[in-house]
Amino acid sequence: MKRIGILLAFVSALAFAGGDQLVVAYQGGAVTLDPHLRNETTTLSWQHHIFETPFFYDREGKVVPVLATSIENTDPNTWILKVRRGVKFHDGTPMTAEDVAYSILRAATHPKSQMKAYVGKVVSARALDEVTVEIKTKVPDPLLPAHLDHAAVIPKAYMEKVGEEGFQKHPIGTGPYKFVDWLNADHLTLERFEDYWGPKPDFAKVVLKNIPQGATRVAGLLSGEIDIAEKVLPQDFARVERSGRATVKQTPGVRIIYVAMDYWREYGSEGLPEGAKNPFLDPAARKAVYMAIDEEAIVKKIMGGAATVAQQFLAPVHEGYSSKIKRFPYDPEGARKILEDLGYGDKDGDGWLELPTKDGKRVPFELRIDAPNDRYLNDAQIAQAMASMLRKIGIKAEVNAVPKKVFFPNMTKGHFTLYIAGWGSMDSINTMLSMFHSKDPEGLYGRFNRQRYHNPEVDALIEKAASTFDPTERDALLQQAMEIAMVQDVAYIPLHYENVIAGVAKGIDFSPRPDEYLHAFEAKKQ
Incomplete structure (x- = not known):
């Protein structure tokens, strides 16, 4: 009996990568299947198979209607949205304007919603009839269709019947696939929704797998157990291409890998020696670190060319990208001189720069670089390279790379002095409100401004842009804010x-999206 069970498991595994079932391997998994509680790319990618939104960005960065058919701005704070007819939830019940209104308001007001950065300006959403929703905002939001x-x-009646705990166990949406089972640390199994209103996906069944290690994802791809592998590492490109079983597909992305520094604590910053003064309150010290980083070398040697050197936080395709902003030059000697001129010179002659302490002493300039080791392409290696570059200018840098x-919880709690992370969004207003605007008590602004960057002039420009309907004027306001933040304040250090990148098995037609969402329903049989 045991041998039969093993054989069946083996046959099942072989079936994963063939026939009518598609297996997709991600670097992570969904943290939750409640679509309003987590704003993170992998979680959203998994959820998009089950749930849909009124509007969505297409591959070219254009906002297109999905569950809505149109939206009209009747006054600066009021929008009238028309709901698509003939859409069903996975339990067979029809989607109505009541469901759409309920969902928008829940995303805007739920205490744990991470979608407030997008729809937090919404103060009411109500169904006027079966296909019409009236949405009111507390201040004008010219990009509300994109933010939706x-x-x-989600189905209002079902959520109210089973509650949030029951919904997590068996979520229901309108998407091309419906829920079968979920083990959040391992996989999500889905089956095609045959009553789906849109084009039917090619594959009847889909398994989304959480495989953190890049080597393991590639091994599964080359063995035939995986059909699409997310984030194939540059060092594995040649191996995949030589295999004859799969190929590497690449698309230029919009995710910026950046460096952030403690912007608020004079003493007690957790990545410095105890009692040491935090030098990074001064933009000149932040500029020195910027100038010590050889980003061209990182892109060439660590990323294998699978990245583009960043001039600023926003990508060239984004509204608010300023052609006036150029990288500070790579100049390690100049970087060290800046720090010496700020009073952090090597007084004892041991080769290391020094930091003053609260009690008047001096200690070596030791710095912990925090980074994830399983989120971005070669993230830990980037941190190690940066530490090596900082050591060359006299900063005794060490890396703390963790899952x-x-x-992320540690960074959110402020347990850092300097960290490396990434940010990817097609929405410039959301980026500026989330990453550059000062934090506010309601959590509407500065939600991911963990370093607590603060400039009232930048705040005012962002807020004005966020309520400006004219796209040319809005773009100019965002460019001005970006120029102040990136050049004058050195709010972040842009890397690349x-x-x-995805590894795709032979016989499957699939290309990655610039926004990094990986959707099994976009894969086609060849």
């Missing part, structure tokens, strides 16, 4: 924009 791409529609489930 983070307001997934993302440890890294990652390419979006």
Whole structure:
């Protein structure tokens, strides 16, 4: 009996990568299947198979209607949205304007919603009839249609019947696939929704796998157990191409890999020696670190060319990208001189720069670089390279690279002095409100501004842009804010924009999206 069970498991595994079933391997998994509680790319990618939104960005960065058919701005704070007819939820019940209104308001007001950065300006959403929703905002939001791409529609009656815990166990949406089972640390199994309103996906069954290690994903791809592998590492490109079983597909991406520094604590910054003064309150010290980083070398040697050197935080395709902003030059000697001129010179002659302490002493300039080791392409290796570059200018840098489930909560709690992370969004307003605007008590602004960057002039420009309907004027305001933040304040150090990379098995037609969402329903049989 035991041998039969093993044989069946083996046959099942072989079936994963063939026939009518598609297996997709991600670097992570979904943290939750409640579509309003987590704004993170992998979680959203998994959820998009089950849930849809009124509008969504297409591959070219254009906002297109999905569960809505149109939206009209009747006054600066009021929008009238028309709901698509003939859409069903996975339990067979029809989607109505009541469901859409309920979902938008839940995304905007749920205490744990991470979608407030997008729809937090919404103060009311109500159904006027079966296909019409009236949405009111507390201040004008000219990009509300785009922001509704983070307001997934769920069935109001079902949620009220089973509650949030029951919904997590068996989520229901309108998407091309419906839920079968979920083990959040391992996989999500889905089956095609035959009553789906849109084009039917090619594959009847889909398994989304959480495989953190890049080598393991590639091994599965080359063995035939995996059909699409996310984030093939540059060092594995040649191996995949030589295999004859799969190929590497790349698309230029919009995700910026950046460096952030403690912007608020004069003493007690957790990545410095105890009692040492935090030098990074001064933009000149932040500029010195910027100038010590040889980003061209990182892109060439660590990324294998699978990235583009970044000039600023926003990518060239984004509204608000300023052609006036250029990288500070790589100049390690100049970087060290800046720090010496700021008073951090090597007084004892041991080769290391020094930091003053609260009690008047001096200690070596030791710096912990925090980074994830399982979130971005070669993230830990980038941190190690940066530490080596900083050591060359006299900063005694060491790396603390940990799994993302440890890294992000620690960064949110402020357990850092300097960290490396990434940010990817097609929405410039959301990027500026989330990453550059000062934090506010309601959590509407500065949600991911973990370093607590603060400039009232930048705040005012962002807020004005966020309520400006004219796209030319809005773009100019965002460019001005970006120029102040990146050049004058050195709010972040931009490193590079990652390419979006996937390994794709022979017989499957699939290309990655610039926004990094990986959707099994976009894969086609050849």
